[in-house]
Amino acid sequence: xxxxxxxxxxxxxxxxxxxxKDAYSVVNYIILSAFSLIALVPFFIxxxxxxxxRSDFMKHPLSxxxxxxxxxxxxxxxxxxxxRSFLNSAVxxxxxxxxxxxxxxxASYAITKMNFKRAGFFAALFLIPMIFPVQxxxxxxxxxxxxxxxxxxxxxxxIIYAAIGIPMVVFMMTSFMKTIPFQISESAKxxxxxxxxIYARLIxxxxxxxxxxxxxxxxxxxxxxxxxxxxxLTKTTLKTLPLKIYDFFGQxxxxxxxxxxxIVYVIVPIIILYCFLQRNIIDGVAAGAVKG
Amino acid sequence: xxxxxxxxxxxxIPAILLVLFIYLVPFIFSIVISLTNWNGISRSFxxxxxxNYIEIFQTKELQDVLKNNLIYFVEIVTVQNILGIFxxxxxxxKFKGKNFFRAVLFLPTVICTVAIGFIWNxxxxxxxxxxxxxxxxxxxxxxxxxxxxxxxxVAIHTISLVxxxxxxxxxxxxxxxxxxxxDRSLYEACSIDGAGKGAKFWKITLxxxxxxLTINIxxxxxxxxxxxxxxxxxxxxxxxxxxxxxxxxxYTSAFVYSRMGYGTAISIALFVFVLIVSLIQxxxxxxxxDAVL
Numbered sequence: 006x007x008x009x010x011x012x013x014x015x016x017x018x019x020x021x022x023x024x025x026k027d028a029y030s031v032v033n034y035i036i037l038s039a040f041s042l043i044a045l046v047p048f049f050i051x052x053x054x055x056x057x058x059r060s061d062f063m064k065h066p067l068s069x070x071x072x073x074x075x076x077x078x079x080x081x082x083x084x085x086x087x088x089r090s091f092l093n094s095a096v097x098x099x100x101x102x103x104x105x106x107x108x109x110x111x112a113s114y115a116i117t118k119m120n121f122k123r124a125g126f127f128a129a130l131f132l133i134p135m136i137f138p139v140q141x142x143x144x145x146x147x148x149x150x151x152x153x154x155x156x157x158x159x160x161x162x163x164i165i166y167a168a169i170g171i172p173m174v175v176f177m178m179t180s181f182m183k184t185i186p187f188q189i190s191e192s193a194k195x196x197x198x199x200x201x202x203i204y205a206r207l208i209x210x211x212x213x214x215x216x217x218x219x220x221x222x223x224x225x226x227x228x229x230x231x232x233x234x235x236x237x238l239t240k241t242t243l244k245t246l247p248l249k250i251y252d253f254f255g256q257x258x259x260x261x262x263x264x265x266x267x268i269v270y271v272i273v274p275i276i277i278l279y280c281f282l283q284r285n286i287i288d289g290v291a292a293g294a295v296k297g
Numbered sequence: 298x299x300x301x302x303x304x305x306x307x308x309x310i311p312a313i314l315l316v317l318f319i320y321l322v323p324f325i326f327s328i329v330i331s332l333t334n335w336n337g338i339s340r341s342f343x344x345x346x347x348x349n350y351i352e353i354f355q356t357k358e359l360q361d362v363l364k365n366n367l368i369y370f371v372e373i374v375t376v377q378n379i380l381g382i383f384x385x386x387x388x389x390x391k392f393k394g395k396n397f398f399r400a401v402l403f404l405p406t407v408i409c410t411v412a413i414g415f416i417w418n419x420x421x422x423x424x425x426x427x428x429x430x431x432x433x434x435x436x437x438x439x440x441x442x443x444x445x446x447x448x449x450x451v452a453i454h455t456i457s458l459v460x461x462x463x464x465x466x467x468x469x470x471x472x473x474x475x476x477x478x479x480d481r482s483l484y485e486a487c488s489i490d491g492a493g494k495g496a497k498f499w500k501i502t503l504x505x506x507x508x509x510l511t512i513n514i515x516x517x518x519x520x521x522x523x524x525x526x527x528x529x530x531x532x533x534x535x536x537x538x539x540x541x542x543x544x545x546x547x548y549t550s551a552f553v554y555s556r557m558g559y560g561t562a563i564s565i566a567l568f569v570f571v572l573i574v575s576l577i578q579x580x581x582x583x584x585x586x587d588a589v590l
Binding site for chain 1: 306311312316318319323324326327388392397398400403404406407410412413415416417422425427430466470471473523525529530548551552557560564567568571572575
């Protein structure tokens with residue numbers, strides 16, 4: 006009875022409801038556009054400054070460039086060995102991804118599919134690193150690396166990022182592998198397949214979505230990190246991109262046009278990648294946060 | 298049969314080795330270092346007991362740094378989460394351009410913080426910056442004269458805001474996922490009962506997105522306890538120690554002043570803070586979630 010009496014006043018002012026909804030969505034658009042503008046303006050300024058000559062920037066810092074000037078891009082490209090830094094970042098990021106995904110999925114397979122007594126213990130063990138701030142382990146790792154000759158090496162960086170990524174990989178992988186019915190691996194087992202074959206041929210192909218999520222999360226961590234390279238990589242030829250920007254700023258403090266150009270070089274590849282993969286990247290980060 | 302018992306460990310060993318090598322051994326090692334006066338280079342050093350830890354709580358410099366971390370924590374966690382919820386609520390319904398807005402607001406989180414820090418240094422530059430220029434064009438002369446990064450009273454709040462600018466997209470996306478997992482029929486039931494937007498938000502959305510609130514608050518809290526890149530790039534911890542964080546102090550103590558023992562002690566204090574905060578928050582949030590559901 007009460008639902009009927011209440012349903013009538015809800016349906017009657019349909020016109021009013023609609024116009025109210027339109028007004029609401031207009032306000033919605035205005036607020037979101039304002040926030041988007043705030044998010045984008047710094048990037049516009051960055052590009053504009055990179056296209057100015059130094060004297061133009063000194064005289065009219067806030068105006069649009071009087072003529073489009075690409076000289077800065079040539080200068081930075083030839084003077085800053087930015088390509089080398091790009092390669093360093095790429096090798097370290099890709100290497101750590103391969104290592105942590107391989108090692109982490111192997112461990113996850115053992116925990117979820119191999120039916121042994123201490124599986125729960127190991128699942129917990131791999132989560133422990135999550136509570137350590139990277140600063141707490143940096144000093145001792147630095148000392149150990151120094152003694153092992155791993156400072157200023159790709160392999161040293163790859164190992165440390167892989168270890169940082171392991172908790173996330175194991176956590177997400179075990180929760181996804183658990184959802185795969187036991188019968189699949191059991192029947193393969195009966196057919197005589199070894200665990201490694203089941204892992205490589207049966208389970209891993211099913212893990213593609215998780216792997217792409219983890220690639221995004223762990224890849225961005227390694228690619229954008231500044232703290233560890235700053236301490237572990239002091240050789241100019243080994244510096245990664247964030248470190249390159251920092252050094253470049255130290256060298257050309259007074260010339261914002263060159264600094265901005267350097268930053269544009271560093272962030273454009275990520276922005277291009279982001280334009281193509283934004284949906285996967287955003288969903289990946291959200292999924293990672295929810296699972297973690 | 299014996300083979301079967303060993304096999305799981307063959308799969309586990311590489312991961313165990315990584316965790317041992319980078320986390321467990323170094324952590325034990327760092328406890329040992331923190332009890333010494335080692336400078337990181339010489340072969341000789343003395344055990345000084347808990348002297349380093351006592352120093353942390355006695356020096357004025359460290360008290361300032363701890364206060365800074367507290368300011369970062371309070372400001373960033375509140376502003377970023379309120380703004381994140383606000384933006385997620387605006388994005389919860391389907392409309393044209395939704396994906397565009399989501400992508401734009403999330404963009405700063407994928408760019409490295411070093412780049413973000415320098416871009417904002419330029420934006421806030423008193424002579425050639427966009428922000429002071431804009432404020433002066435708008436006639437806000439007094440605001441346009443503010444030294445956003447050089448004034449020791451203002452700088453820390455500026456860095457908090459830039460940090461929110463960079464990471465609010467992440468909070469927003471996590472909240473959005475939380476909101477979208479809420480059963481739509483609840484909202485329909487609510488509008489049949491004549492409830493408005495506000496009532497829907499307070500009675501349905503907010504209570505039912507409690508899990509994403511937990512995640513977000515933990516993520517932002519731990520992030521602000523460890524804050525390093527942004528203050529290091531934008532002010533180097535200055536003016537004086539006005540924006541210096543614990544993590545910056547760990548770095549300068551250990552690698553600039555070569556006081557490995559003292560730096561390690563601070564880093565262990567940082568670890569304890571992170572541990573305590575996450576435990577407290579987990580307990581509180583769990584209890585609240587239980588009460589709601």
